[in-house]
Amino acid sequence: MTDITKKIAITELCLRDGHQSLLATRMRLDDMLPICEKMDAIGYWSIEAWGGATFDTCLRYLKEDPWIRLRELKQAMPNTPLQMLLRGQNLLGYRHYADDVVKKFVDLSVANGVDVFRTFDAMNDLRNVRVAIAQVKANGKQAEGTICYTTSPVHTLEYFVELAKGFEDLGCDTLAIKDMAGLLTPSATRELMAALKQAVSIPLHLHCHSTSGVAEMVQWEAVHAGCDIIDTAISPLSGGTSHPATESMVAALAGTKFDTGLNLEALQDVAAYFKDVRKKYARFESDVTGVDTRVFINQIPGGMISNLANQLKEQGALDKMDDVLAEIPRVRKDFGYPSLVTPTSQIVGTQAVLNVVSGKKYKVITTETKDYLKGMYGKTLGHINEDVQTLALGDEEAISVRPADLIAHEMDSLTREVSDKAKSVEDVLSYAMFPAVALEFFEERASGQFKPEPLEMTAPVIEGQVAPQGLAPTEFNITIHGEEYHIQIDGSGHKSEDIRPFYVKVDQVLEEVFVETLTEVVPTLGGSIDAKRASKGSKRPKATKDSDVTSPMPGRIVAINVSVGDAVEAGDTIVTVEAMKMENPVHAPVSGIVKAVYVEEGDNVNPDECLVEVE
DSSP: OOOOOSOOEEEEOIIIIIHHHHSTTOOOGGGTHHHHHHHHTTOOSEEEEEETTHHHHIIIIIOOOHHHHHHHHHHHOTTSOEEEEEOGGGTTSSSOOOHHHHHHHHHHHHHHTOOEEEEOOTTOOGGGTHHHHHHHHHTTOEEEEEEEOOOSTTOOHHHHHHHHHHHHHTTOSEEEEEETTOOOOHHHHHHHHHHHHHHOOSOEEEEEOOTTSOHHHHHHHHHHTTOOEEEEBOGGGOSTTSOOBHHHHHHHHTTSTTOOOOOHHHHHHHHHHHHHHHHTTGGGOOTTOSOOTTHHHHOOOHHHHHHHHHHHHHTTOGGGHHHHHHHHHHHHHHTTOOOOOTTHHHHHHHHHHHHHHHSSTTSSOOHHHHHHHHTTTOOOSSOOOHHHHHHHHTTOOOOOSOGGGGOOOOHHHHHHHTTTTOSSHHHHHHHHHOHHHHHHHHHHHHHTOOOOOOSSOOOOOOTTOOOOTTSOTTEEEEEETTEEEEEEEEEOSOTTSSEEEEEEEETTEEEEEEEEOOOOOOOTTSOOOTTOOBOTTOSSBBOOSTTEEOOSSSEEEEEEOOOTTOEEOTTOEEEEEEETTEEEEEEOSSOEEEEEEOOOTTOEEOTTBOSEEEO
């Protein structure tokens, strides 16, 4: 057995994957900057601080410019390489982008502070990472090729070895094994690391979530089998769906030939800081962030499971979590056994939710599912269920070329689309990643009135109201059918607004509701509603006929394809609803003429509402 006499390097994950896994990616920059000086002095190999879901969350929820976050973190930690998670041709969005967008994104990520690019493709399709890796190298930065580890009947040791060789051939400086769901076992780790160590000459880097409860043993075996770098998270943001604790692994390896050289006392200061910070984000804690051995079956990655719980909560279907967890492996098999990592984890997970919530498999098929089954995300390793593929594609042919080969350069057109709102090339790239979310962000920035989601449940004082002893003015108990519930309400927005969000906590389970002023119901784009009744709390009429176009789930309108008077065929896409970060086309239930359109782009809608009337 080879004698390894080198120290083990550590990548710290608390500023990205730690809070993404445990706190739905909600940590704010203001809670990162105060500890950066101490973190910069620790001696980490790198600190992962950007990429993954952070970019989306900054724009969508926190109302922070992700590029400013990156610049400020780099300024605060000049001595430690900053690392990002890049999805190859997907970058940070949910589709493939043209090569010119990929190159520009890498260039500006470097300019704003990224030193290490952990680059992966959810399909493990090397064609989808080639351009990004080449651009990282052209910028003189560290390119880390990444194997998405998973288990299935088609994922073999030989397959992973050949994949590793492919990354080395692309010029990668290091090779990461990304075990996003925590599927590696100690024995499988020994075998994999030994085989990779023989096959490639570049350093090996292990990323393993703790979901299944064996991650510390996996890292121990990896180190002894030749792994050079391990990923950890400072203890307050470790464990469960996150990662092994930094201090624990440093202590475990101390005094051995694998000693990390990191100072445990200095790490305690960092841990004490984040222990207090985590308390501020209690409302984003998930009930499913402990050890969950079901991951060996459902394979949901650590960064997704807390978000999946929140998504089901939004659908009012949190009680169906077990059904969704059982459905995910079935959808994954239908899709040819993709590894479950963004964006394929979102595609498979969302489709499983739709299958369960709608009560029928593939009754609703998202745009992303259709694109996946068409080959627009890359080549699948396993066999796709042909019946499902036909249901999604109809007469369309699947592709076999690199998906980005079909995408013309788009930086110029993207720049023109947002020229009146973008202040920089970085803004154009933010728009490219998340168009609707970025536009809303730009509008709020222009108005000088950002509206980040509330961090805490604060109870406003209501003049003249006397609270019961021990309860704030917005806390009370109600009894329904003999069951007592404790209610807390926190309102935001101004009372003059037509729609105001309220955050209602029922027995410590948080729900967001929108209270809308009731006014006369008038179709947005023409038509009559004389024979219809408005659904409660909405200006739109309640759906009453089979021909009414309705959304399968709560969401936001991102596209409208018809106008009053248009002729439509049954199955035509009428509107597109964004829900659970996926775009869901809503089809005409019957052929006919569009009589009325009751929505505009940006509207929030519910399943019982008539969005478009067809007769």
